[in-house]
Amino acid sequence: MTTTLTTFPTEAADRLRRGGLVGFPTETVYGLGADAFQPEAVKRIFEAKGRPADNPLIVHVRRREQIGQVAATIPAAAEPLLERFLPGPLTIILPRHPELPSVITAGLDTVGVRMPGLPLTQRFLAACDTPVPAPSANRSGRPSPTTWEAVQDDLGGRIDCILQGGQTEAGVESTVVDCTTEPVEVLRPGAVSVEALRDVLGAVRTESSTEASALRSPGTRHRHYAPAAEVRLVEDPSETEPGPKHAYIGLDAPAPPDAFGAVFVEPDLEAYAHDLFHVFRTCDEKGFEIIYAQTVPPTGLGRALNDRLRRAAAR
Ligand code: TXA
Numbered sequence: 001m002t003t004t005l006t007t008f009p010t011e012a013a014d015r016l017r018r019g020g021l022v023g024f025p026t027e028t029v030y031g032l033g034a035d036a037f038q039p040e041a042v043k044r045i046f047e048a049k050g051r052p053a054d055n056p057l058i059v060h061v062r063r064r065e066q067i068g069q070v071a072a073t074i075p076a077a078a079e080p081l082l083e084r085f086l087p088g089p090l091t092i093i094l095p096r097h098p099e100l101p102s103v104i105t106a107g108l109d110t111v112g113v114r115m116p117g118l119p120l121t122q123r124f125l126a127a128c129d130t131p132v133p134a135p136s137a138n139r140s141g142r143p144s145p146t147t148w149e150a151v152q153d154d155l156g157g158r159i160d161c162i163l164q165g166g167q168t169e170a171g172v173e174s175t176v177v178d179c180t181t182e183p184v185e186v187l188r189p190g191a192v193s194v195e196a197l198r199d200v201l202g203a204v205r206t207e208s209s210t211e212a213s214a215l216r217s218p219g220t221r222h223r224h225y226a227p228a229a230e231v232r233l234v235e236d237p238s239e240t241e242p243g244p245k246h247a248y249i250g251l252d253a254p255a256p257p258d259a260f261g262a263v264f265v266e267p268d269l270e271a272y273a274h275d276l277f278h279v280f281r282t283c284d285e286k287g288f289e290i291i292y293a294q295t296v297p298p299t300g301l302g303r304a305l306n307d308r309l310r311r312a313a314a315r
């Protein structure tokens with residue numbers, strides 16, 4: 001299959017409405033979408049990615065009214081989150097609408113709903129005029145794509161169309177919050193910080209690393225975000241070993257920087273998150289063998305960054 005590249009959201013939406021798979025940008029990472037109400041098309045998302053069928057998809061909507069097509073009810077705890085964070089990089093888990101095809105939710109009785117904030121995504125979703133289930137547009141296990149070229153590298157020839165936007169702003173995925181429990185629980189740390197959620201809601205549980213939430217958020221069970229190179233986590237750059245096929249990314253500079261194949265010193269957490277997956281893919285293109293990645297203080301965006309780093313380093 002040839003994968004059409006387009007900068008026109010209406011053209012990409014037209015492909016989706018005709019049953020196609022479309023890669024599209026959001027403010028977090030690129031997604032791979034289909035029409036929620038064409039289950040055969042949704043099934044092809046799993047095939048194209050090599051994604052296990054037990055890993056549910058989050059559904060993207062343009063307008064608040066569309067949530068009613070996807071979810072059965074909106075629990076009280078979800079209301080302030082909708083008000084404050086949507087549109088934006090937050091996914092809320094709600095009770096599933098009985099008519100939503102079960103291939104999307106992998107048989108669960110809940111559904112993840114996300115309303116992206118990027119204007120290009122909004123134009124695309126408006127033209128689709130249907131809810132759009134979409135995981136990140138990478139081959140399963142690989143780093144999430146932050147550019148359309150990365151989508152093409154992973155899925156070119158396997159999907160119908162790519163909507164070409166710029167490099168994504170956040171670089172790390174949405175925060176996934178389960179609103180069907182009291183208090184709500186963060187199942188995946190992401191671009192919206194736990195501190196920001198607590199400001200709005202007060203109590204928020206965070207057990208993203210525990211067995212229980214790993215079971216409830218099936219995607220967190222699998223190895224993830226991994227480049228071909230081995231990722232080694234360091235707290236301090238002095239723990240690294242320089243070499244021409246070794247790369248480094250972190251907030252503090254290693255010494256001597258010239259002894260590495262590539263060094264990425266990030267000015268702050270936002271820049272680190274923005275660059276991380278892109279750096280992983282760049283290092284693979286250059287054939288590097290080891291990527292040293294510095295862990296960060298576990299507050300704000302640091303929680304999401306450490307989570308992605310740990311998963312990328314898992315063997
Ligand atoms: O930023 C993002 O969230 C991106 C963009 C494209 O929107 N999407 C994304 O999707 O990261 P994906 O499929 O790569 O990650 C979604 C995560 C997975 O870990 C999945 O298991 C979890 O959300 N999830 C989806 N539906 C769920 C549900 N009903 N209950 C618990 N976890 C769910």
Ligand code: MG
Pocket residue numbers: 135136144
């Ligand atoms: Mg993903």
